[in-house]
Amino acid sequence: NFMLTQPHSVSESPGKTVTISCTRSSGSIASNYVQWYQQRPGSSPTTVIYEDNQRPSGVPDRFSGSIDSSSNSASLTISGLKTEDEADYYCQSYDSSNQVFGGGTKLTVL
């Protein structure tokens, strides 16, 4: 089994850009799609990125996803930060026998 490691927390000011990383412990990050979910307090997760870099309809283009094989990691970048972006963000990927979520990153917009 592999793990997905995220920073516990990040903070940035409104209008700025923030990047959240998600590092895969074993196996290639490029071998299986990575998804990113946003979870606001008291709510269920919703998708902001699927299939590494695709945005569901309704998600603003301020949200983007990428993968970097050299660091075996995926990244979620949010530009033009708004206070409404403050939430927990989780990456998710899989292998042949398991689905794995990262530990989550708390984004504070201050």
Added chain:
Amino acid sequence: QVQLQESGPGLVKPSQTLSLTCTVSGGSISSGDYYWSWIRQPPGKGLEWIGYIYYSGSTYYNPSLKSRVTISVDTSKNQFSLKLSSVTAADTAVYYCARVVAAANWFDPWGQGTLVTVSS
């Protein structure tokens, strides 16, 4: 617009079996494009995949929970269910059901979640 809704007891005694049902509306659980999954989140902690089922009944479980988990499907009711046996306080969590796009293993949408507390 597919929607999922969890239901079941909010309190379970230690050593007993936790049972939850997820009702799918706005779409058929028999679609071959999706799996149907359970995920849980202990209070203040992250997400943990429990397992999922295909409409045919094929199941896939988290290896760490496999010995205690059973997921079943009732296509006639458009529902799928979770049973988790021999529960302890560590199983206290919000339990979510979600649809999984099979081609990408993408969990969407999720139900609103239901808190299950394990306590005597």
